[in-house]
Amino acid sequence: MRLRGLSRLRKLWRRLRRSIVPQRGAIILCYHRIADLPQSPRRLWVSPQRFAEQLEVLTRNFVPLSLAELAERLQEGKVPDKAVVITFDDGYADNFWSALPLLERFGVPATVFVTTGLVGTEREFYWDELERLILGETVKGRNGETEKGRSGNLIGQELRLEIRGRVRQWKLTNDEERLKAYHEIHDLLTPLLPEQREAVLQQLRLWFGVSENGRPNYRLMTVEELVAISRDGLVDIGAHTVNHPDLTAIPPEQQRWEIETSKRQLEEWLGRPVRWFAYPYGSGNFVTRQLVKEAGFEVACSMSLGFVTNRSDPFWLPRIFVENWEGDELVRRLGQV
Known part of the structure; x- marks a missing residue:
């Protein structure tokens, strides 16, 4: 009896400890632009020089994974610690001009979530x-x-x-x-x-x-650039709606149209399935998540702060917003998550 009681106490302690000290796991980073834009008020940019610094310290301190690899590990219940996934939101053309050469230099995979409504136009967000x-x-x-x-x-x-x-x-x-x-x-x-x-x-x-x-220099990639950036497999493409709305602020049927249309457009352009989604502004609710799942996506990224662990919801993966920090400052901030 005492042994069974002790076993129950140990299980209770392990459960309590997990609730107090969350499991460390993988980190998903969220970038937008790789460009020098010091006057930009929304801090959506990282300069090419700083991005190179960040990639250097990330490859030294973490194990880079693609989002596809992380999704597979999550499904298996084997999310590794000290893993990092690079993502970009929106699909700016400088992801092709400036980010891709640096990703290739450091051998780091990435996923670009594209807002399809501005692809191939001269319009700005x-x-x-x-x-x-x-x-x-x-x-x-x-x-x-x-x-x-x-x-x-x-x-x-x-x-x-x-x-x-x-x-x-x-x-x-x-x-x-x-x-x-x-x-x-x-x-x-x-x-x-x-x-x-x-x-x-x-x-x-x-x-x-x-x-x-x-x-x-504020435009999105063209269809040809989307094909080119993802041709060799280092960079994958995900969907980010058509018009970049706050999905929680629009009716469910309009949410469905934004989600499904962006997926369909990208698949027509790329000629292959698009498996990943990112919520604009990181905003979504239960209805939004269900619509993303019904559209056929396998993983969706939010902007909730935290690590991806074996217990993470694949349709609400946390990410960390990255600014124009020096490489060591990025590592310091990640250590505070």
Whole structure:
């Protein structure tokens, strides 16, 4: 009796210890752009030099795995400690220009999650277009004259926008007001339906007197570049919806369309199954996860902070957002997770 009681106590202690000291496991890192963009307010970039530093320390301190390898280990219940998986969200063209050569140099696999609606277009993501218009070096006022942006003779007018039936306004007379306007408008656009978001952007284009065409170095990859970046197998492609909505803010049927259409488009372009998905903004709920599963994906990545362990939900894998840190700083931060 005492032995059985002792056995129960040991099992209870192991269960309690796991709840207090979580299992260390694999880390999934989330990148967006590999480019020098020091003025970018959303910190979605890592310079090529810093990315090389990060890859060097990651290969020295961790075992790089592809997302496919991690999914297989998770299914087997054998997720290794000290493993790292590299992912990129959105599908910017600099993933092809700048990230791929460095990944090849260090032999590190990666997965790029692509927002299909902007592939092959000259359009920018709404947060980049907002930056170009509101924080750009030069902007064009309603009178058609080009006026200074970040410094100098700033536009003295108030920007007025109708968003969901309400007129809002912002002053743009100095850098601080412009940055405040940028963040507030960004936060208002994020939960909107794609067509609502586009209506606000069109108001902005008219106010600033510009077209919808974006900067060449802010575009997404073309179909040809998607094929090329994934041809040798070092880089895999996953889906990231069509229009990059907050899926929890739109009806289930529209969620389904965004999820399934992005998968179908990528499979048509690449000629092979697309098995991985990443939630825009890392945002999803139970309904979203079910829709991703029903669409035929095997794994989905969130932005919840943490390690991937044997007990992780394959449709809600945690990731860690990476900024333009030095290599040693990245390792230090990973040690604090």
